Amino acid sequence: MQSNKNFVVGIFDDEDVLLDAVEKIRGNGVRIDEVYSPFPVHGLDEALGYRRTRLPIASFMFGITGTILALFTQTWMLGYDWPMDIGGKNHASLPPFIPVTFEFTVLCASFGIVITFLIVSNMKPYSWPRSYDIRSTDDKHVMAIDLAHNKLSKDEIGRLLKDSGASEVNEKNF
Amino acid sequence: MIADEKYEFKAQTKTKLFILAAVGLLLMVAGIFMVNSGGHEEHHASTEISKSLTASLAPQEAGHQEVAAAEHHGSPVWLKKIYASLWQNSIFYTGIGIIGLFFVAIQYAAQAGWSAPIKRVPLAMGSWIPVAGIFMVVLWFVAKGDIFHWTHHDLFDKSSKSYDAVIEGKGGFFYWPLAAGSFPLFFFIRMVAFFGLWYLFYVWIKREMLAEDINGGTAHWLTARKYSAIFLVIFAVSSSIAAWDWVMSIDTHWFSTMFGWYIFASWWLSGLAAITIFVVHLKSAGYLKLVNANHLHDLGKFVFAFSIFWTYIWFGQFLLIWYANIPEETIYFISQMRNAPYSWIFYVSLFMNFVLPFLLLMTRDSKRHISMLKLVCPIVLIGQWFNFYNMVTPGVMQHNGGIGFLEIGVSLVFLAVFLFVVLNALSKIQLVAKHHPFMEESLNHHI
Numbered sequence: 001m002q003s004n005k006n007f008v009v010g011i012f013d014d015e016d017v018l019l020d021a022v023e024k025i026r027g028n029g030v031r032i033d034e035v036y037s038p039f040p041v042h043g044l045d046e047a048l049g050y051r052r053t054r055l056p057i058a059s060f061m062f063g064i065t066g067t068i069l070a071l072f073t074q075t076w077m078l079g080y081d082w083p084m085d086i087g088g089k090n091h092a093s094l095p096p097f098i099p100v101t102f103e104f105t106v107l108c109a110s111f112g113i114v115i116t117f118l119i120v121s122n123m124k125p126y127s128w129p130r131s132y133d134i135r136s137t138d139d140k141h142v143m144a145i146d147l148a149h150n151k152l153s154k155d156e157i158g159r160l161l162k163d164s165g166a167s168e169v170n171e172k173n174f
Numbered sequence: 175m176i177a178d179e180k181y182e183f184k185a186q187t188k189t190k191l192f193i194l195a196a197v198g199l200l201l202m203v204a205g206i207f208m209v210n211s212g213g214h215e216e217h218h219a220s221t222e223i224s225k226s227l228t229a230s231l232a233p234q235e236a237g238h239q240e241v242a243a244a245e246h247h248g249s250p251v252w253l254k255k256i257y258a259s260l261w262q263n264s265i266f267y268t269g270i271g272i273i274g275l276f277f278v279a280i281q282y283a284a285q286a287g288w289s290a291p292i293k294r295v296p297l298a299m300g301s302w303i304p305v306a307g308i309f310m311v312v313l314w315f316v317a318k319g320d321i322f323h324w325t326h327h328d329l330f331d332k333s334s335k336s337y338d339a340v341i342e343g344k345g346g347f348f349y350w351p352l353a354a355g356s357f358p359l360f361f362f363i364r365m366v367a368f369f370g371l372w373y374l375f376y377v378w379i380k381r382e383m384l385a386e387d388i389n390g391g392t393a394h395w396l397t398a399r400k401y402s403a404i405f406l407v408i409f410a411v412s413s414s415i416a417a418w419d420w421v422m423s424i425d426t427h428w429f430s431t432m433f434g435w436y437i438f439a440s441w442w443l444s445g446l447a448a449i450t451i452f453v454v455h456l457k458s459a460g461y462l463k464l465v466n467a468n469h470l471h472d473l474g475k476f477v478f479a480f481s482i483f484w485t486y487i488w489f490g491q492f493l494l495i496w497y498a499n500i501p502e503e504t505i506y507f508i509s510q511m512r513n514a515p516y517s518w519i520f521y522v523s524l525f526m527n528f529v530l531p532f533l534l535l536m537t538r539d540s541k542r543h544i545s546m547l548k549l550v551c552p553i554v555l556i557g558q559w560f561n562f563y564n565m566v567t568p569g570v571m572q573h574n575g576g577i578g579f580l581e582i583g584v585s586l587v588f589l590a591v592f593l594f595v596v597l598n599a600l601s602k603i604q605l606v607a608k609h610h611p612f613m614e615e616s617l618n619h620h621i
Contacts, residue, residue: 042620056538087499095496098489 005146005174007033008157009132010166012141015041021143021164022047028160033146036136055113062112063105070104071097132172144172178608181461183601191590191597198586202256205580209252248320251574257317259581262566263588264313265420266444266559268306269437270592273445274299275376276409279402282379282395287615288472291464291606295452297383299445300376301599302592307369310420314365321570324348324426330355341426348423364419368412375405383607390609413438424569428506432491439487440561443480443527447554450477452596454544454551461605467542468619474541477554478531485528509568515576516568519560526557559585 012018018041025032032048078084079092089096122129136142143166145157152160158169248254274296281289318325328334329341330353345354348361382398414434422433430436450473456462457470495503510516530553540546567575607613 052538060536087497089497095489095493098493 005148006154007132007172007174008145008147008154008161009170009172010143010145010161010164011133011135011168011170012143012165013139013167014165015044015141017165018141018143019043019047021161021166024164025143025145025160028152030145030152030157030160031149033144033149034132035144036132036142038137038139038141041141055117058116059109059113062116063109065112066105066108067101069108070101074100130174133170140167179461179463179605180603181456181597181600181605183597187597188594191594194593195587195590198583198588198590200583201579201586202583205578205583206252206256208579209255210250251571252580254320254571255574255580256584257313257320258567258570258575259584260313260588261317261321261570262562263585264306264310265566266562267302267588267592268310269441270445270448271299271302271306272372272409272413273441274449275303275372275379275405276442277445277449278379278383279375279405279409282399282402283406285399285612287612288469288619290610290612290616291462292449292453292469292473293383293607293610294600294603294605295456296445296449297380298596298600298603299448299452300380302595303369303373303376305591305595307366307373310369311365321566322423322426323569324423325358327355344426361419364415368416371408371412375401375408379405384603386610387604387608392611395611413441421565424566425506427502430491430495430503430506432487432494436487436491437565439480439484440558443477443484444555444558446473446476446480447551447558449473450547451551451555454547456605458544458548464606464617466619468621469616470544470547471538471542471621472619474535474547477547477551478535478541481527481531481535481554485524488524488527509572510564513568513573515573516564519564519577523557523560523564526553527561530557 010021012021015037018035018037022032022035022044026047026049035044035048037044074097075092083091085091086096118124132144133140133142143161145161147154147157150157154171161169249257277296278293278300280286281293314321323329324341324344326336328336329338330345331337342354346360348354348358349356350360352359378401379398382394382401386394386398414437417434417437421437422429450470453462453465453473454470457465492507495507510520531550534546534550534553535541540550563577563581610616
C-alpha cells in the first residue's frame with residue numbers, strides 16, 4: 001500500500017449540493033480524486049467528467065473466448081477424441097452444441113466482468129479499499145481530493161469545499 | 175406543457191406512396207408473365223421431386239398425398255403464387271398492426287414512463303387492424319382452396335381416394351359444430367372474433383388516449399390501463415390460436431407446440447422494428463422534438479433483445495424437431511432447408527434476424543444513433559418478411575415457390591397501402607400526448 005498521501009475530505013449531506021459543488025470545485029481547476037456516496041447519484045459521472053467504462057469491451061472479449069472454447073471443446077471431444085453415437089446423428093453436429101456454447105459464453109462473460117470489476121475497483125482478495133470516511137456507507141457523500149495532484153494549498157481547498165456547501169472538511173493521511 | 179404537434183401527411187408523400195404502389199403493380203404483372211412463359215416445364219419436373227420426397231419421408235401417408243397432389247391442382251401457378259404472396263403479406267402486416275396496439279397495452283400495464291412521447295406512433299399502427307381483418311376474410315374466401323389443404327371436402331369422405339385420417343382427426347378444430355368437410359364455421363368465427371376483439375380494444379384504448387388530450391387528469395390513463403390489461407390476456411390466447419389457424423394449418427399434417435410463441439416472437443420483433451423506423455424517420459423529418467437519444471436507446475434495446483428472443487424461440491423449435499427426428503415433424507424443415515427456392519431464404523432469414531442485429535446493435539452508441547437504427551431496423555423487417563415467406567409459401571407452392579418480381583411487386587403494393595393507412599391515421603391525431611401523466615418522467619428519462 002502506498003503511504004504518505006494527504007487528502008482533503010469534504011463531507012456533504014445532500015446530493016444536489018454535492019453535484020453543484022463538484023462542478024464548482026472542478027471549475028476552479030481542482031482535481032477531485034473520488035466521490036463516495038451511499039446510493040447512486042444521477043449525473044455524478046458526467047459532473048466528474050469520467051469517461052465511459054470499458055467494461056462492456058472486456059465483457060465481449062470474455063464472452064467470445066467462451067464461445068470459441070465451448071465450440072472447440074465439444075467438437076474435439078465428441079468429434080475426435082471420444083465419438084459417440086447419439087440417435088444416429090453426426091458425431092460433431094452443430095445444433096446440440098448451441099445450448100452449451102450459449103451457457104458457456106454467458107458464464108465466461110459474467111465471471112470475467114465480475115472478476116475484472118473487483119480488480120479494477122481495488123476489491124480483489126488481500127487488498128483493503130481505503131475508507132475516507134466510514135459514514136459514506138450510511139448517509140453522507142464523501143469527496144476526496146489528493147493534495148499531491150493539486151497546486152492549491154490545503155487551506156484554499158478546504159475553504160473552497162466549505163463555500164460549496166460541505167458540512168465538514170477533514171484531513172486524511174494514508 | 176406540451177405544444178400541439180401534428181404529423182402533416184403531405185401530398186408529396188402521398189404521390190411517393192402511389193408511385194411505390196404503381197411500381198409494385200407493374201412488377202407483379204411482369205412477374206405473372208414470367209411465371210406463365212417459363213414456369214411450366216419446371217413445374218412438372220418439380221412435382222415429381224415433391225412426390226418422391228414425400229414418399230420417402232412418410233411412406234404410410236404417401237399414397238394419400240400423391241393422390242391429393244394430383245387431384246388438387248387448383249388454380250394455375252401464377253394465381254396460386256399471388257394468393258400465397260397476398261396471404262404471407264397479410265399475416266406479416268396484420269402482425270405489425272396488432273403489435274402497435276400490443277406495444278401500447280404493454281406500456282400501460284407496465285406503467286412505463288419512458289415511452290410517453292412515442293406512444294402515438296404504435297397507436298397509429300393499430301389503425302391497420304380493421305383493414306387487415308376485412309382483407310384477410312375476403313382473401314380467405316377467395317383463396318382458401320389453394321392455401322389451405324384442409325378445406326377440401328373429399329379429405330373427410332371415407333369412400334374417396336383422397337380420404338385422410340390424420341386431417342379428419344383435426345376436422346373438429348376447423349369445422350365444429352358443422353360436419354367436417356362442409357363450412358369451417360369454428361375457424362371462421364375465430365377469425366372474425368379475433369379481429370373484432372382486437373379492433374374493439376383498439377377503439378377503446380385510442381378513445382381514452384385522445385380524451386386525455388382534452389380533459390387531462392389521470393382518470394383516462396387508469397381506464398386505458400384497465401383495457402390494456404384485459405387486452406393483453408385476450409391477445410395472449412388469440413395470437414397463439416391465430417398462429418395455428420392462419421399459418422400452421424397450411425401444413426395441415428405438421429404441428430409444433432412452439433408455433434404460437436414463434437409467430438408471436440416474429441410479429442413482436444417486426445412490430446418493434448417498425449415502431450423504431452417510424453420514430454427515427456419522424457424524428458429526422460423534424461417531428462417528435464421531445465424524443466432524445468435516451469428514448470432511441472430504449473427502442474434499440476427492444477429490437478436488440480427481441481432479435482435474440484426470436485432466435486431463442488426459433489432454435490427451441492428447431493432443436494427439438496432435429497433431435498427427435500420424427501418424419502412428420504422433420505418434413506417441415508427438410509422442405510425448407512433442402513429445396514432450392516427456400517433454402518437460401520432459410521439461412522438468410524437467420525442471418526438478418528439474428529447475426530446482423532446482434533453484432534450491429536451490440537454497443538451502446540449504435541442504439542443511440544439514428545443512422546444505425548435506420549440501417550438495422552429495415553434489415554430486421556426484411557428478414558422477418560423472409561421468415562414469414564418461408565412459413566407460408568412452402569406449404570402452398572411446394573416446389574413452385576421462389577421470390578421473383580411477382581412476390582416483390584405484391585409486397586411493395588402492400589407496403590404502400592400499409593404506410594398510407596398508418597400515416598393517414600397518424601396525421602389525424604396529436605403526435606404527442608398533451609396531458610400524459612408520465613410525460614415529465616419521460617422528458618427526464620436518462621440512461
